[in-house]
Amino acid sequence: MKLLRYAGVAFLLTAGIGQATFAQQKFEWKEASSGGYTYKYVTNDPTQSRFYTLKNGLTVILSPSKKEPRIQSFIAVKAGSKTDPATNTGLAHYLEHMLFKGTDQFGSLDWAKEKPVLDQIDALYEQYNKTTDEAKRKEIYKQIDKTSGEAAKYAIANEYDKMVASIGAKGSNAFTSFEQTVYTEDVPSNTLDKYLAIQAERFRNPILRLFHTELEAVYEEKNRGLDNDGRKVNEAMFATIFPNNNYGKQTTLGTVEHLRNPSLVEIRKYYSTYYVPNNMGIIMSGDFNPDQVVSQIDKDFGYMQSKPVPAYTFKPEEPIKAPINVNVTGPEPERVMLGFRFPGAATKDAQMLELVGNILTNGSAGLIDLNLVKKQKLLQAFAFPYILKDYSVLILQGNPVEGQSLDDVKALMLAELDKLKKGDFSDDLIQAIVNNEKKKIIERNESYSDRADELMNNFTSDVDWQSRVAYVNDLSKITKQDIMTFANKYLANNYVAVYKRQGEDKNIVKVDKPEITAVEVNREAQSAFLKKVNAMPENKINPVWLDYKKDIQKAKAGTYEVLAVQNKDNDLFRVYYQYETGSWASKLLPIATQYLEFLGTKDKSSEAISKDFYQIASSFNINAGGENTTVSIDGLQEHMGKAVSMFDNLLRNCQPDTEALEAFKTRLKKARANKKLNKGQIMRGLSSYAQYGSSNPFNNELSDAELNALTAEDLVNVLHNLAGYPHRVLYYGPQTATAFASSLAGIHTTPAGGIKAPPVTKKFIQQTQGSNKVLFTHYDMVQAEINWLRTSDPYQAGEIPTVTLFNEYFGGGMGSIVFQTIRESKALAYTTYAYFNPPARKEYRNVAMAYVGTQSDKFNDAVAAMNELLNNLPESDKALQTAKTSVQKTLATERITQDGILFSYLTAERMGRDYDIRKNTYEAVPKFTFADLKNFHQKELSAKPYTYCIVANQDKLKEEEMKKLGDFKKLTLEEIFGY
Template sequence: MDSMRSLLSTSDFLQVREHKLSNDLTVWLNEDHSQPKIFGAVVVKAGAKDSPNTGIAHYFEHMMFKGTDKIGTIDYESEKVLLDIIAEKYDALADTEDPKMRAHLQQIINDLSVRAAEYVIPNEFDRLISRFGGTKLNAGTSYDYTLYFNTFSPQYISQWAEINSERLVNPVFRLFQSELETVYEEKNMYGDTMASVAIEKLTERYFYPHPYAYPIIGSAENLKNPRLSEMRRFFEKYYVASNMGLILSGDFDTEEVLPILESTFSRIRKGKPPHRDIVALPPFEGREKVSVRIPMPFVKIMALGFRGVPANHPDQVALNIAVSLLNNSNGTGFLDKLTVDHKVMGAMAVNQSMNEAGILGLLVFPKFFFQTYAAAEKLVWKQINRIKEGDFSDEMFQSLKLEQKREYASKLEDINSRAEVMMRIFSQGKSWQDYLDEVTRIDALSREDVIEVAKKYFTENYMYVTKKTGRYPKTILPKPDYSPIIPKNSDASSAYVERLEKIPVQELKPHFLDFEKDAEVVSLRPLVTLYKTHNSVNDIFSLTLSYGVGQLELRDLDKLSAYLPFVATESMSFEVFRGKLQELGSTLTFDSTDSEFLVVVNGFDGHFTQTMALVGDFLRHAKPDDKKLRQIVDEAKVTEKSLFNSSENVADMLLEKVKFGEQSRYLTKLSFAEIKKLKGKMLLDTFSKVRSVACNLHYCGTLSTEEAARQIKLHLPLEEVSIPSNSPYIRDLMTYDKPTVFFMDMEDVAQSIIYAYMYIDPLKAKEDRPVSRLFSAYFGGDMSSLMFQEIREFRSFAYQVNARLKHPPLNRSEKPASFVMKLATQTDKMIDAMEVLENLVHDMPERPERVESVKQTIRNWVNNEYPTSRSLSLKIAGFRREGYESDPNKDYLEVIDRMTMEDILRFYKENIQDHLMIYAIVGNSKSMDMEKLSKFGQIVKVTRKDIYK
């Protein structure tokens, strides 16, 4: 595909301007005017490997949201006096082992923190980002780098640059005690994940003595003994301009932006990038045996771990192809074939490159009961040796190169995904051209290159891992006995805000969907509609067939979507059919949701006709194969064994039961006994039913509407469509007559997951929909919401805190709405967290000064979430399916602009304040006070059979 290679080097949307500011900070600028937004990020080349096992890099990332000497304070001079003493006390705490003295120091720190909070404006940084057009504010710490990023509206580029550079000049570590408790919650949350401790143990064994061996979040012992002085030294060492990068992708003018960035980000301290001595990993010596414990009986798990390559290694591209010979998106790899032929229950390859080392591994699930680890390993080695011996066709080799190039191009299509690539590439020390040149390197690869890297890396020196059934002892970080740190200035503004407000802002109106112009709409036949949008960035097409029936109507659809990738047609075997798709650079996948069944095709427009012919043959002539059902049965069995090991999964099942009763998706689904009785013909009969229901087709590509429609009508079985759709399918919500706590007991979990459900009568007034959105954002929408501040920010009572009011589609307005709140917290904080939530619900604080910022948040979301070209028509069709004739966001904003605190209060008093709260709680009863829990309602203990069929 020479055209694609030239596209990657010449298209305007792929041009990245690399520039250095006067302080040596690197800037990457990528103009793309396809969406009315900008993605902005700061990348710091410092991560967990630079503070191994301490967690400093991670909790420093948390503290970067607390403000500076100018942001987040009403009087920094007075606050600093207390913060300096707090820092000294933390250093003393880290040097103290005596429990009584530690408790005394912690109490002093708490008292000082409460006093310092009198000067704090909590969450001012987050509020400023939102006030000036920002959404999706977030950060992340990896082993190699730390990211700070968000999306924002283009007219606020000056404010964004000012705020985000200011944050890096002099960050202040305020509210540290409460934020450290939040990190404790995060640590405990990871500990409740089924395999997290096993993965930690395995990572340590694989990477030792490299710093990658230690968890990013740090050890429990180090988290108990933080040193603010070490965190300050970490900042001074690594947060220098030459060790950082600024990434912007989106709707801006490069020449206009550069002076803005120079005047703001050049304030960041100069400094030399820190020198790092890379720790070399020793080779494995023969077959090094390791076992890990996972609480999943009957299921065997095996892994083979080899030494991989770091991100900049010259063998990386060839190794990617070698791995795709084992696993690929069309399921034609050698390990894929073991799964398809049911020679093992499952097998996959992992190839991950970090900056200083790489992971190369194979994960294998032997068949239940009788297949031994040795037998499964022998099969796997046979597939590896096929690559080492060159036992693969040239057609397969070329098709995998084409697949790799398609994946490269697809990652660069839109602002968000391209910015993610830019951040990763910068963090690896590469230039943008290095990344674009990788397509040329793929083209230049020979079979011999792939054979050589397979021989080089898949050696007889490897780590052999097997699973034992069991659990590791948990280290639970308990709730400290602290007084809540509640700032008094939650609605104040710092003097810094006045500076931002003086910056001129160009007035830009939000960009709304135009149902008539944004997508061409063509009726192909009764009940069949084609939506066409143009792809202006490459020659890759996507075609989605959206049939209007989902899992809530046909309960075996999830099994159908899992089964179809394993079958072929009456005239072609699986290998031939999938091989032909792969040679064209095309993929065919399936999915099902509550209200639709999706057939998704991707490929190159130059091969559209041939791809449609293959897909049409599959839709008309898919051939049942009962042998392939064994894979579906095995997957269902693994689900049965693992589902109840995850408290998040159990909480989701319990909430479904509380909201929908016997209509819960987990009670209407096929049981395991029913799955075992399935036949291939039964599932393909269901597929025929699906194809008879009304269908929307969504094509995004370079072909004309007429040509795309002609090929689709020629090859796809649209004549089968004859039944109108019932979608969106809405289930009845449960009502209750008294407060109730549905409780599911789970041993050995540190965190409790709490859902609070409220039934809300059908909304009466037309304006209730927009105001419900405003209320939901005010109450539990983001970091500035009441729930977040009162429960997490001020009291550290929970890690996950959110709420959502969900009403039915417009054309189902007679149906009720639901309000669901969620908390995830340590069990010893659960009652406290629930009491605060109850107070918020039944006596909601009035904060009229926040209403404008909440309205601005909604405006930002509407503007910044304008869809990509591939999702435009899907969004339009989705709105139409719900009964809208135009973009509802336009009407919403017009109504919301007129709203005041009085409107929020009216909605709250009519629909929320006096309504019953029904709780769904998953936790460890041995660690909680059940008598206190009964204050929130009659406790109904739930068993597995009550929530899962």
């Protein structure tokens, strides 16, 4: 599911954030012509978005941005799971998957020979769909599998992925939600013509080839969903709150029954109905000339013909007159979700709902932030609006602390809604929200992809862009009374409560593994269309490398070294304190930095400090990593001095608060217990154990006894000491380094006690795998997840070009060898990849790793398939050339800007470099041969011992099967987590 959040559009502000900034601006639809095309635009829209409607009804939305030589493109269809046929739910989603399989012009070795075989498969699926006798169904499926194998001989798997990789595309993907199916790419601006040619062909006549292996990938995705308690909670909420609308009646992934009985005829019917130009939009933001782009789109997509699209109709939902309670069970931690129904995206009420969401939760000064999170009454709590076309939902979610019932959690959240209805919130909160929204808008305008994303969401939800451009201006006019009236109208005992309880879900029906014979992938084959695209001319874009000596300004602010990059675009600043100490030196540090959120000073409470930061649209954060700690402070330059001064005062003068500590300990114990219920955290722990042994960075935690013994003074001393440790100050903002250092000198001063050396950092030694080992932990889940891990040689900068190309070729994306083999050919996993990872610091060693998430009954096949690839590297000259081209074009169009320059420098410094290593990769990649990659593979991966980290259900995956892989050890949660 994709959430549509009314985040506001990307206003470029260079002044302050006062209310008057927008007061005299008008936001109106106007019409203009340029380059032979007429378009609409909204006045005072700093995104400069143009809205075209071509003759065939295709919507084209273009928002130019020259910051990077790249373009974010979305091709959006106003159809999703909401418009699935009731008899074929999940159809929109697996049609999305099939749009990557090619047409009669690409993806096929010989279309004339392939078509009759595909027609046979169509007919077999229709038989399969209508047959209920299980024995007959198995026989039909054997025929499907056999015939699919014949058809695959004519197919070129992943040719689409190869084409977009060869033009330097990033983020090639798609997603399906309730009312949108969206195909996304980030492409270099100089290959836009090639991209449009590919897309125009892609949507012309999609062929449903390699269907049964791709459907198996959808099965895997469904099974992953069955293992995801969060997805189950969302589905339960929508099913209950929308009994009439397909938001609740159907899910995006569809029912197990419908996935078992697909119909290719229905898929084509759906495509023909909804994939028409008057129901589609091409949305782009990036480095382009709109006149040229709209002309090219018109030329390439002009073949499409419009036709009426059936309107989605539904019986309006009946009012909810009393609370409705629903229970969901699963292994993850308990929580409760509340949902209130609201009008849809295009209404004024939906915009008001966004404001209400901010009043409840804004991360600093919302009612839930201050009263439930700051006061530590709940482990976690938040509210957010889920905006959809037909209806919206206000979601509240809370997680209990130890000893708290889910009804207690619900009561606390409902009490905050009562305060909202009574107007029991600060009078200046609305203006503070306006200020923060304006800041967020500036931040979003810095990203061409964020801009395109919002334009796309508004298109698929039929939201008037004018209302979004005017959003902050309109927000400024809303009064507290307006909010109270709105809250009292919609928020009563008219909610759905979904109780997520811990336990075994006995209602799960797994999608069973069918018998699938591996199919051909024809790696070396190329269609005539691909060759035609490759032959299209393109202008060269020269890469831009960082020169740290020129790109970073340096200065001194008292005793502190300042590294700075000047912001010449707007008035945003970001300041960082970079400490070379972390949790490896002090287990208390990460706990103390979390505790700081609940502390005040002698003069101000914690709540008052949060309000002060939010009022000036500034924020701070502390991230204590293993070997370094980063403080970040951000906001508008006019408030930089105040924000830095406020943070420094808090860090240096925070006061012990025993009551806050006891509440914090209770919450921390619950959070620690909850981590043990999270399969992702368990896998992280297993992988850390595999790499470092029984004492490792992941379980470098306080014991329960040490946690109980902690005092408020202990943690405050850690914070006060941190203020006195040596650190560098990083700055991205409008000032030069010298000017910033001068303004900082009187604010960020050396503590009275002087600079102190931090505690000695503990070193964790990476283990050498001498033989195959298996680390296993039980988790109640449908799937099995396997991580391969091997510690390799120490880091060498000279290997980076080889590593970069190898990862791209071997396991780095949908066109890689690993993905093609394990998912496309053998249908053994939804997610699979493999990488050779350089370390975070030069003194550490590289790590080879691989991953497969698969059904437990596919475990042996999936492990064997990955092991075969780890031991024997398949050769493909075409795939190698695609990988080389992709790496070069990506590097040529990549621009490291803003504070990214500062962090690139810190990374280089930790790796012992004073130069931008991307230049070395760019120059070396064209010279590589397959022999170079094979030598690297044999040296680092082939015939090497690995540690298999496995998380699975012990009742579904037998121990004797895992023992065949190596020395077996079943780890307890205490061994993994350290407490």
